[in-house]
Amino acid sequence: MGALTLQANEMTGTAAPEQDRSTLHIAVDGLTKRYGPLVAVDGVSFAVHRGETFGLLGPNGAGKTTTLEMIEGLRRPDAGRITLLDMDAVRHRRRVQERIGVQLQSQALWPELTVEETLKTFQSLFRRRVPVDSLLERFALTDKRRALVRDLSGGQKQRLSIATALVNDPAVVFLDEPTTGLDPQARHSFWDLIRDMRGEGKTVVVTTHYMEEAEALCDRVAIMDLGRIIALDTPGRLVRELASESTIEFGFPETEARAELAALAGVREIRHEDGDVLLFTDDASATLGALIRFADQKGQQISSLSVRTATLEDVFIKLTGRSLRD
Amino acid sequence: MSLRAFVQMAIAQWTILRRSMVFLVVSLMIAAMSMGVFGWLFKPDAQAFHLAVVDQDGTEPSQALTQSFGDLDNVKLSKQSLEKEMSKLRDGDRGAVLVVPEGFAAATQQGSAAIDVFYDNSNPIRIGYVISTVEAVVNGYNERVLGQKDAVKLEQQAVSTESVRFIDFLTPGMVGMTIMFTNLFGGQLLVLWREQGILRRLGVTPLRPGILIASQALTFATVSLAQVAIILLMGRFIFDVPIHGNYLWLAVTIFLGIFAMLAISYVIGSFLQTANAVNAVINLIAFPMMFLGRSYFPMDPPAALNPVVQAIPLTHLNDALREIINHGGTLGDLWVSWAVLAGWIGANYLISMRLFRWQ
DSSP: OHHHHHHHHHHHTOOOTTSOTTSEEEEEEEEEEEETTEEEEEEEEEEEETTOEEEEEOOTTSSHHHHHHHHHTSSOOSEEEEEETTEETTTTHHHHHTTEEEEOSSOOOOTTSBHHHHHHHHHTTOSSOOOHHHHHHHTTOGGGTTSBGGGSOHHHHHHHHHHHHTTTOOSEEEEESTTTTOOHHHHHHHHHHHHHHHHTTOEEEEEESOHHHHHHHOSEEEEEETTEEEEEEOHHHHHHHHSOSEEEEEEOSOGGGHHHHHTSTTEEEEEEETTEEEEEESOHHHHHHHHHHHHHHHTOOOEEEEEEEOOHHHHHHHHHSSOTTO | OHHHHHHHHHHHHHHHHHHSHHHHHHHHHHHHHHHHHHHHHTOGGGSOEEEEEEESSOSHHHHHHHHHHHTOTTEEEEOOOHHHHHHHHHTTOOSEEEEEOTTHHHHHHHTOEEEEEEEETTOHHHHHHHHHHHHHHHHHHIIIIIOSTTSEEEEEEEEOOSSOOHHHHHHHHHHHHHHHHHHHTHHHHHHHHHHTTHHHHHHTSSOOHHHHHHHHHHHHHHHHHHHHHHHHHHHHHTSOOOOOSOHHHHHHHHHHHHHHHHHHHHHHHHHOSSHHHHHHHHHHHHHHHHHHTTSSOOOOOOGGGHHHHHHOHHHHHHHHHHHHHHHOOOHHHHHHHHHHHHHHHHHHHHHHHHHOOOO
16 A cells, blocks of 8 residues: 555655645635525535545535535536635536545445446546556455445445545545445444545545544534534534533433523533433533432432533534434 | 547446346347247248139139139139239239130140249249249149149249338338337436436546447447347348348448437436436337338328428438348438438437536
8 A cells, every 4th residue: 555655646746644734625615506495505615634534514404415516526506616626626627526536425336347347447537547456455355356246245335436436546535424324343444444545645525424433533524504514623622612521411300490400510501302301511520419419309310311521413412403313 | 538438438338238138138139039020920921822813714624723723721812804913913912823824725635735824023932932832733733633744834924023022121120120229228328327326426537428428329339230230130041131232331321320319319318317207208209200210111101290200310210221221222312311310410419418417
């Protein structure tokens, strides 16, 4: 892999990933897409630096995929500018597409072709080409090279699908919900693949609706809802700034106690969800002590108590008042 | 680079087609079967044929001879006037016309009678059968009735009819129809790929739509050429359908036909969302085209329909194929049909490129 990366770097003149992160690979400004009265993407702006792994997070229908499709050249924006690798992505669509790699949400592969034929076919579409053998090896598909795509397992198909996105040694890689439908083990080995790309200095843009995925992979995350970016920062800072530090979740029978619960030590906010109470707190131990004393006073049982540190999920709930998977 | 993409895409599609055996086998079987079915259906020795006996003698022996033809199951006996029967023969409606001359009865007494046989030599397969039937009957009559071999001789005379045999007419029509059906489904494949998201995937690569379409056209052309070869070879070697014209002009016509049908299918594909819808619309236009385009029947449409018939690409494909295969047509006979086909290709290609979308 090292040799391959080196070769690619020579060809593009790409610097090592640690250096020169200030260079912009993607700059999106005021991007808008309407479908009739529906505004699918509403004035979205963000920038992604070279070598950065950037996450687009949000529920289904938030506009993540439409945003990506405009950047990738599949849809024409109604307004806004997209600059990719210093080129106008709308005007120089094909020149940009020459340098990007895309994995779409649906695995669009020909079931009747073999793994090797699939890679060769995609490879033929680009000027710059990574040797098929090295891709097969890297994605653990070497012994499947003559297998038909329709006979592959879900994880193998997914790996092949990513491999097709890398046939041209792209500078920027777009992955649209790459781990949806994978079991946890496959998902984790997938994260390693994405980290490898980052190690090679590739810029990666990934959409997901899995919080832990964004937290595990991304340097920065943009949270989208209803066609807009409602927050954009590193996962750590988003959690610190927008959410309380911890969330205490429990079942409590007395619903009239809401105001009293909200007044407990350290509680920033209270929310009821499916009969459970959620307390957002900056001081988990103080709140817990107060909560237990309060329950004793009332003579009520607290059931299924859990304490967890805040996640991007909490950030999303905080920002939108809705859960991500609604 | 475009060339590389074109070649590799064509290879990939050919591989896909090869592995979707059903499609390939069915399309080649259709060609062989339609040729076989129609070839044998219209091969006359499988059927009874019309035989005319014009009895100018009107005696007992001549009537007995006539009757021995009428007794045969596979002969439909007709006894109209000589003039009428000869005109039927020229129309290809009679296997043979037998004339029993005046004085036949008297001549048989001397053992030197003769009857004239006029047969239709435009159908070499039927001739053999007709003549052997007539000879068998006359020989039987000689031995049974007259007790003497060669008492009645056959004076055979060929009458070449103007009309082309039906199988000759049918073969170019079948070539045209097969080209139409196979290539109209090019657009369906494109829509299927769009439905499956494969076009979206290709749409984020630098692949140009024109290269994709061209590689698909090449793949379909290959299948079409195999079908056409089957039909023409079966025609030539089983049903004796000669190709009178220039093979180069034939190839030009076949390719124009293939691309005209593909171009139409891509326009249909640009308007419709699902492969099933495309399938329905293709059938909706293919069947009227098949009949109005004179694939099976030499027909004279009502005057009102004439502009439609003349606009249909299949009409011109069939016309050009018949000119070449049946009549040895040259450029002077072909250019109108070629121009119409080229017009269809150009216009539809422009429209489908304008309407092309990856998703």
